[in-house]
Amino acid sequence: MSTRPPVHVSEAEMAVQRDSMCRIAEMPHRPQTYHVVTYGCQMNAHDSEKLAGMLEQMGLTAAPDREEADFVIFNTCCVRDNAERRALGNVTWLKEIRKVRPEMMIAVCGCMIQEPGMAERILKQYPFVDLAFGTANLHRFPSLFERVLTDRQRVVSIDGDDVIAEDVPVRRLRGDAAYLTIMYGCDNFCSYCIVPYVRGRERSRRMADILREAEALRDTGVKEIMLLGQNVNSYRGEDGEGFPQLLRAVDALGIERIRFMTSHPKDLSDDLIAAMAECEHVLPQFHLPVQAGNDDILRRMNRRYTRAEYLDKVRRLREAVPGIGLTTDIIVGFPGETEAQFADTLSLVDEVGYDSAFTFIYSPRTGTAAAKMPDQIPAEVSTERIQRLIALQEKRQREQMTRFVGQEEKVLVEGLSRRSDRQVSGKGGHGISVTFPGNEKDIGQIVPVRITGLKNNTLSAERKES
Template identity: 45%
Template structure:
């Protein structure tokens, strides 16, 4: 039996691309392997948004050299954003058989056949012309109840630190009909929750259909009980989207709205397209429509030229907006971006100091918010067994992870859970007996 192994680095869109590639391999008769050593085809799906995942991918690829020597028939492929920006650097890995980019992963079966005949490299500079006319690819879902659906790819923003426009191309949205057909097929497979993905999902637009319109359409699909969307861009988040969140019960009260910085001077250097004041207005508008919304974000510390005063303005923005969770990164220069030409003048030690201060502030906010849930009953979609002991795990509507005691027959259902313990990062609880919803399919 032929087997495949896919190692994924980076964002949820990479996860979705990997699931689609796994679906294609399954259609070709492959089964999933639990380790690279068991596989006949190994795909490394790379990310280049920051230096850390970039380096991790290179390390992983290098470690496959020994495996290739021991099992020469194994096909090793590199996909994703790294090939799209630096194909030449990857050619030095002589044990790699196939290199392809973000625009043509849908051609994986054809590319594999070419790789069997000899080393193959195919990097397209723009989307394949027939992208909107290809047959739907059934993803190989790691989680059978939660699925990612890519509705928008690429970016036109050109933030000065970001390489996405160079690795994912310009913004392009998927036809609503194709999105709805894919989600209907997912619902037939038992999926309860879908995440609409886009590099800047708020800028989704196909002819006269925007993201808010799409949310109303998806909500009509039978079997889908929860809808999320990510990643939002503050410049694209509109009152129409907030209104849709309020009016559509299936849309979860959670928004990932990355500010990146709280300093207007740094936001301008980053070319983010909004001011601190405009970001705060968006958050306040969102909370007027959805008072219980959970807010998360991304922050970069140590951007070129960021002063202590700039960083303090970021801290005050966090104190003003309050977050349920956030991802904080030290600035790392990315080739091709405008910031790559700027002097990276914040010392590593200072970047790390600012990162820890910001992380601690957000941790305290999350801890305070979660503590309010103690002894309350939450609605949880049970996704499977928890990695913590013999518990189950799932998420609330506002995206809080809950580990709780309960019978395994609850997996895949939406149930009530009483919260018995809180931490800044997750909740603990027990199945609320007598739950009328526990038999929901």
């Protein structure tokens, strides 16, 4: 847990950014429309909402397609190699469109830019990119963009401290549910993970700032907030408040539904489990990434918990919050993973019975400890293992989901079902997708339902008579 006080961007610096936004808005020949392409996690999705918020203050409006936009921003992710390749592939593809529309401007930002050597690579190999900036400079986007527009020169900005910027404009994608970042960065240095290198050290927002934002969201009719951080359990407010204390304070605001992610198992405290059980609005769901079920692999991953400790936390969570929805992340094919060690991961998945699992093949990231480890696993071995893992997880998921049949749930409707426009779908309180008869009017509403069965990996339901 970080003990350094976080550095907040000064009000004077934020005023500089606001001035830039005003000047851009008044420029006669600036781009009129924008499109943000987002890769990666919820943190990135929320950063894209901030980029959109700033662009709208500059007078630009959202274009539905990137091909039609005057200005396209790629908000990248570098957690896995394929996300990076996809982002670079799409940037290259836009180069062709720019031949037809030479006035189109292109920016690349996010974690990938913060990787060692990436900014130089962008400069050299992607001469059609006008602006590149890292996560540390997100709040400085207006002044960087103004430089590009006024000097007509490419700008690359990756330097910057691990800071917290308050009051960055946000254009939220949904009116009913909102992301709320509580902390940034990570100090854990799991041996496979690049996040601490690209997102910086842990730093927490002031509790008063978080509560102010949560209250404002509640007052605009937001029904669900997701508290975000690379490791929310490491939250440390300026007066030493921990995450359970923050959770209780947010709960007291009366927002209907509260979720959070991500939690590191080693930092999951008894007090947080107690807060989960106590808080009326905190949903009965928990994302607890296990990554592997074998102690030697966990040690080499630098996860700092054992299989037994993890299972004990799962047991305590289930005791405190019966029926809790449990989800996880698992990496297959970590360097040196033997068949027997992989079998331990399978047996853990079987034992826990997750409601959902995000499974990944290990992807070496330059600069991390694991990338230098011997015995990297051949792709065909990892592929075969992940298929077995997915098959087991799907079986266990179906078995787990039967516990909801006959029960009542409250579903926040996200949209029409992909299969039928007479059905709507959304997430129940346990975090599982539920589909039931409905129409567009239900979108954004919390609807009480009774679970009637399961189809594929979603629950089917009927509306509950009120």
